[in-house]
Structures are given as C-alpha cells and as structure tokens.
Amino acid sequence: MISPRTRTFLQTLGLGALAGMRSMAAPALLSDHLARQPAPPNEDKLIRRMSSPRTSALLKWLAAGEMMGDKLPVTPDRTILPFLLGRAGSGALVGATLFAADGRRRGAGALLGSVAAVAAAYGSLRLRRRAGQKLHVRDPLVGAAEDALVAGSGLGLLKLPGPGR
Secondary structure: OOOHHHHHHHHHHHHHHHHHHOOOHHHHHHHHHHHOOOOOOOOOHHHHHHOOHHHHHHHHHHHHHHHHHOOOOOOOOOOOHHHHHHHHHHHHHHHHHHHHHOOOOHHHHHHHHHHHHHHHHHHHHHHHHHHHHHHOOOHHHHHHHHHHHHHHHHHHHHOOOOOOO
8 A cells, every 4th residue: 555645646647747647637537536436524625626516527528539539630739729728727626625635735736737747748749649659550549549648547547456445
C-alpha cells in the first residue's frame, strides 16, 4: 500500500497527463469515480460538484464527443494554444480536486495537473504521429488506441491502493 500523499501525487500526475491526451476524459473518469464513493461530511464545494452524478454524466458525454471528434481529419492539433490551454485547465481541475480530497492545497494540485497535461499534450501528439508512420496505420486507428490507453490508464490510476477517497 502506498501513502495517501504519494497516491494523490501519482493520480494527479497521471490524470493530468491523460488530460493532455484527451482533455475531457480525465475529469470524466475522476467525476465518475467520486460519484460512486460515499460523500464524507463537510465536503468542500469543488468535491461536491465533481461528485455529482449530473456532473459525471455531463463530463462523460463531453469526453465521448471529444473522442469521436478527435478522429476527424479537420480536428486541429492539441498543441494549438486554445486547445492546449483547455488541456492545462482540465489537468488543473483534476489536480485541484484530488489535492482538495486529500486535504492538501488545491493550487499545488492544479499546478502539477496542468504541467503534466501540457507536457503530455506535446509528447502524446509526437508519439501518435510516429506510431502511425512506423506502423503504417491510419490516424483514426492510432487515435482509437490512444482512447483505449487513456480510459484504461485512468481507471487503473483511480484504483491505486490506499485509504478510501
């Protein structure tokens, strides 16, 4: 079993990176996870919002739409500034939520999550392009594999051993 602080750090770093790959998937996975947990008393506003079944449902729809849109040939690169800022914001949201749930400073979690998202946006775009070229696979297929990687990794990160929420 890992310590709660280490668990929160790893989840923030990992979900932040996933936000760099699919901006809506990380918050959708975290919100769904939180919505399935019993809410402790005196939970703060951010955690209450992210734990809401309504928020979870909305984020899942947005994540599904993003995954479909990602396969279109007209979809711009994730590293174009407005999209990159959205990914940084998504990473910040998951980081702040995870740190708040651990009783830590939201700002530190937001910073860690956003930096991970920006780094992963650039790294994953490069890997996606190289994989398609080296394997001679069309981009939508590489994108579908990336979707599976994001979903599986996110679920695994949220199941890291440790105490409750």
